[in-house]
Amino acid sequence: MRIDVVTLFPELVAAVTQQGVTGRACERGLVDVVCWNPRDYAHDRHRTVDDRPYGGGPGMVMKVEPLRSAIRAAREAGEGSGSVLYLSPQGRRLNQDGARELADRRRLILVCGRYEGIDERLLESDIDEEWSIGDYVLSGGELAAMVMVDTVTRLLPGALGHAESAAQDSFMEGLLDYPHYTRPEEIDGRRVPEVLLGGNHRAVEVWRRKQALGRTWLRRPELLERLDLDDESRRLLNE
Ligand code: ADE
Numbered sequence: 001m002r003i004d005v006v007t008l009f010p011e012l013v014a015a016v017t018q019q020g021v022t023g024r025a026c027e028r029g030l031v032d033v034v035c036w037n038p039r040d041y042a043h044d045r046h047r048t049v050d051d052r053p054y055g056g057g058p059g060m061v062m063k064v065e066p067l068r069s070a071i072r073a074a075r076e077a078g079e080g081s082g083s084v085l086y087l088s089p090q091g092r093r094l095n096q097d098g099a100r101e102l103a104d105r106r107r108l109i110l111v112c113g114r115y116e117g118i119d120e121r122l123l124e125s126d127i128d129e130e131w132s133i134g135d136y137v138l139s140g141g142e143l144a145a146m147v148m149v150d151t152v153t154r155l156l157p158g159a160l161g162h163a164e165s166a167a168q169d170s171f172m173e174g175l176l177d178y179p180h181y182t183r184p185e186e187i188d189g190r191r192v193p194e195v196l197l198g199g200n201h202r203a204v205e206v207w208r209r210k211q212a213l214g215r216t217w218l219r220r221p222e223l224l225e226r227l228d229l230d231d232e233s234r235r236l237l238n239e
Contacts, residue, residue, distance in 0.1 A: 001030070001031045001032070001103070001105070001106060001107065001108075001152075001153075001156060002031070002032045002034070002078045002079075002082070002106070002107045002108075003031060003032070003033050003034075003107075003108045003109075003110060003149055003152070004033075004034050004035075004036060004074040004077070004078065004082070004107075004108070004109040004110070005033060005034070005035050005036070005109075005110045005112065005142075005145050005149075006035075006036045006037075006038060006067065006070045006071055006074060006109065006110065006111045006112060007035055007036070007037065007112040007141070007142055007145065008037060008038060008039060008049065008112070008114055008140075009112075009114075009140070009142050010035035010036075010037055012142045012143075012146075013033070013035055013112075013142055013145060013146060013149075014035070015146070016033070016146045016149050016150060017033045017149075021150075021153065021154055021159060021160060021164065022149060022150050022153045022154075024159075025153045025156060025159045028158075030153070030156050030157075030158055030159055031149075031153050031156060031159075033149060034074070034077070034078070036070040036071075036073055036074045037070065038062070038066040038067045038069070038070040039066065040070070041065075041066040041067075041069035041070045041073065042063075042065075042066040048063065048066075049062060049063060049066050049067070050062050050063060050114075050115050051063050053116065057116075058116070059115050059116035060115040060116060061115060061116050061117060061118065061119055062113055062114065062115060062117065062118040062119065062122075063119060064118075064119045064121055064122050067111070067118060067119075067122055067126075068122060068125075068126055071084060071109065071111060071126050072126075074109050075109065078107060079107075080106055080107050081107070082105070082106070082107030082108055082109050083105060083107070083108060083109065083128045083129060084109045084111060084126060084127050084128045084129075085108060085109065085110050085111065085127070085128065085129050085130070085131050085148075086111045086113065086118070086123060086127040086129070086130045086131070086141070087110060087111065087112055087113070087130075087131055087132070087133070087141035087144040087145055087148070088113060088117065088130055088131075088132060088141065089132050089134075089135065089136070089137055089138075090130055090132065091129070091130035091131040091132040092129065092130065092131050092132065093131075093132050093133075093134065093135075094131055094132065094133050094134075094147070094148065094151070096151075096171055096172070096174070098131070099148075099151040099152055099155060100155060102148070102152050103152045103153075103155035103156060108148075108152070110141070110145040110148060110149075111127065111141065112140055112141030112142045112144070112145050113140060113141050114139070114140040114141075131144075131148070132144070133147045133148070173212075173227075173230075174223055174226065174227045175212040175213060175215075175216045175223065175227070176212060176215045176216045176219060176220060176223070177212065177215075178207075178208040178209075178211035178212045178215070179211055181193070181196060185197065193207065195207045209232075
């Protein structure tokens with residue numbers, strides 16, 4: 001998969017290509033992350049990328065031309081057209097289903113805004129979709145793009161080792177994760193639940209599933225409403 005990121009801060013986005021699961025995926029060629037800086041496409045003396053908003057008000061707005069040139073350069077550089085996604089709080093909220101949808105695409109072009117945002121006409125002419133990572137306001141789209149690169153890359157076949165894939169199964173079913181423990185067996189008087197020490201794999205599986213269901217029920221009940229629980233989960237709830 002190829003992910004182009006149009007950003008005024010490529011050094012920020014580069015971090016995700018250098019560390020951890022995403023870093024390894026880049027190294028192994030599962031995903032190719034390429035940054036494009038709109039400032040490189042601003043041709044005036046000061047390489048201006050923003051300007052004052054028509055109608056007045058605070059802050060600055062990103063200008064059409066440099067951003068458009070950077071997006072078009074990105075489009076033309078790789079194979080296939082790819083979807084152009086603008087990151088903003090006004091967009092479709094990213095969740096695990098959305099991440100799966102995006103991971104199925106061969107190519108993504110992520111556009112990061114700064115300041116008060118980008119000129120609306122660019123949204124109309126050059127952006128295919130608008131995505132948000134949550135109902136809060138970031139200072140720019142970069143962190144959102146990095147979240148997207150991370151969550152999508154983890155889903156690419158071969159990106160996770162065996163242990164990591166197993167750990168992610170839980171949310172893949174639309175449930176919150178179950179609790180995890182490691183050595184020692186007791187710390188500050190708190191013991192690891194007995195069932196995890198017994199070596200009964202079936203009992204461990206039942207306990208974990210119940211914990212995941214219980215936590216989801218207590219913390220995020222709306223997730224259960226949306227869930228088409230499989231027969232196994234329904235049976236285990238009554239076991
Ligand atoms: N840019 C600023 N805030 C954002 C958010 N919540 N999601 C995506 N992009 C953003």
